[in-house]
Amino acid sequence: MLLQVSRPVDPSLHPLVTGNYRIATPAIESFYELVVSCLRYRVTGALIYGAPRIGKTRSIEYVRLLLAREYPKVTSYHARCEHKPRHAEGPFFSNLLEAVGDHDPNAGTNPAKRMRLSLRIREAAARAGSGTVLLFCDEAQRYNENEYEWLRDVHDALDRQQIKLFTFLVGQQELLSQKSALQIAGKTQIVARLMVEELAFHGIRNAEDVATCLNGYDQTAYPEGTQWSFTRFYLPQSFEAGYRLVDDAALLWDAFEAAHHKATLAGRLEIPMESFARAVEIVLKDSELRDAPGYCPDASLWAHAVRHSGYVQSRHATGRVLVHA
Template identity: 70%
Template sequence: MPSKKGISARVPHPAPPGSILNNVRPIDPALHPIETGSYRIATPAIQSFYELICRCLRYRITGALTYGPPRIGKTRAIEYLRLLLCETHPKITTYHAQAEHKPRHAEGPFFSNLLEAVGFPEPDSGSNPTKRLRLINKIKEACSRNGSGTVVLFCDEAQRYDENEYEWLRDVHDHLDRIQIRLFTFLVGQQELLAVKTALQQARKTQIVARLMVEELAFHGVRNVNDVATCLAGYDQTCFPRSSDWSFTRFYLPQAVTNGYQLGNDAALLWNAFSALHHKHGLPGELEIPMNGNVSIFTCHLQAFQ
């Protein structure tokens, strides 16, 4: 992390006193999303994921997989994308199921997991057929409430599913399709997920692949200065309160922003600092910063000026 001195050298000098008419923060700083941690910023990988979702919705591709290294930000990406879809496609119902590690794969726990994802109050109760029916009915109710027969399901850590679980998921697709509800499933997991698809293709399980794994997307962290600039632009363009013109950057640097500064101006400075640290410590491979890491770094960068 660059020193505060090194970063602040890029910030314009404050204008003379009295030259700024209104730079009084509109809310208590303690309530700002950066302080509470209740915000998400898009990365290029998240943008690519969103484009994949839109493409699948447009062309009725009912299944895709996204894979990447552990702790690169895939779960946070799902959280961001659900919020974004709520804004851009308010009638679409979205769910986030977390596949669990378990020594044996059984139908009951699988459907309990999905029932928990759709918000059923007692997901572990009932027989397996009852759980299936409850899942379908819960999704049907949500679609009726939202006024659309389109559902997006994110299955996180999907490399943990076995062949039977993929078959059960395909059964859910077919059941919903019969009642005019179209389910789009996005399998999210580690690189092994791609190997799962290959194995299913080799075993001629084409019905699973055709329903759940048509498209592929490699998910990555921040890998170059342009990726950093894209992330920083989120701070320059996202406002809070939402109806105001107080960008995240302006909230922490009101005088500097009035003078023309944007956090994106520091993209090269930050990337060079990351790269220098990477080489200094002799870390293997190309530099790639996980989503959690870059959010923490950029947040510290802003908070340093308080």
């Protein structure tokens, strides 16, 4: 029988249920350090590139949350670059206007949209009390040369108004070849403004990375400021007796490795954050009913969680499967 433990909030409101939480990975920590370094040294642009589906979009949200806490006067935006059959100025500026919260991003002529974009950013910077603004462009490999030129124009327009815009282009490996092509074409202004620093983003690559992430569940509290870590919330008796998810880092890594080899996937194991988080959520939710002093999830439960995490399915979907001759 499940022992009823009084929890501080209704379990249905917990971030593990709503999905409204982010756990830092070593790659996300490197991303945040890059952003802070760019701010410190006034480097206005960087590339963050990596394979599809390894958690780049989630990482942007995590970095923005951390920035809001550590640098409350800095304004940040997340623009999702859309796939477009033709690269026109109007849709480009509408997309950025939507990112900065304009109430009618499609309204007006192209020059009017440009002016309104600068105005919205200037207003937000004034409210925040700082002339520093960060723009994260997600799936930035979808931009072409014209769009990079327009982005540079936005930098220049804000610069004239004493607002420093820092742009972080986040996307797939094609971003690197775009940078090379621009350098070869002599478009040094774009590169110098938007593409100075580079960071290779990666998934979870070893048992140590797994431990870092599991420790996040053991340490992150909800509600904030309480002693109710995510692990304790779901396994209060086990947690009280000393169990921590980080104890199972090797078990979880081994479970992913076994699934990776069984599916004959190409390349070395690199776990996307989405699959990792889903596996941990399955273990915590399934363990809740079994919680007792001395309980800890066994290897079969971790293996079950990995099977249902979507890892193998997503790798098959991206076509990176090893085919034996």
